[in-house]
Amino acid sequence: MKNYRIEIKWAIVYVIVSFIWIFIQKALGFFDSNISRHVFFSVLIVLVLIPLFYFEQTDKKKNFLNNKMMWKQGFISGCLVIVLATLFVPVLSYVTYELIAPDFFKKAIALYTESGKLNPIDAAARFNLRSSMLQGVSDNLSFGISFSAIMAFFTKSQ
Numbered sequence: 001m002k003n004y005r006i007e008i009k010w011a012i013v014y015v016i017v018s019f020i021w022i023f024i025q026k027a028l029g030f031f032d033s034n035i036s037r038h039v040f041f042s043v044l045i046v047l048v049l050i051p052l053f054y055f056e057q058t059d060k061k062k063n064f065l066n067n068k069m070m071w072k073q074g075f076i077s078g079c080l081v082i083v084l085a086t087l088f089v090p091v092l093s094y095v096t097y098e099l100i101a102p103d104f105f106k107k108a109i110a111l112y113t114e115s116g117k118l119n120p121i122d123a124a125a126r127f128n129l130r131s132s133m134l135q136g137v138s139d140n141l142s143f144g145i146s147f148s149a150i151m152a153f154f155t156k157s158q
Contacts, residue, residue: 007060017045017048035107049147057154057155061157075149078152082148090133092136093129105128105129109124
């Protein structure tokens, strides 16, 4: 457990930042009046998370690996962070769509069906809690693994 303290710390930071981002989205109306821009704004969290990957990698390199980190070590460390953080995606989705923005799916379905982008059946299949959780897990893992590989390249010392 001691060997993974840094990864656990950064996974917690990742989850906290994600939770704060949800409240920013709510405050800016991306669950209500600006729902049509929700997807775009949601993707912008990447601009916040990229530095977190860098800080995690440099923290691991400096405080655990004595400033000597190979790409593989950085990649594995980053992947562990993202796997740990991804475990919380269902909880974040539940809190978001059941407590913070309980009408989000109803509004999203209406937006997409009224605009003709989706028929009601497809919209209902896309905008629901289960779909959101699965998409969140998939997006988190693909983003996290990709950026773990990229960041490990830039932070490696050998």
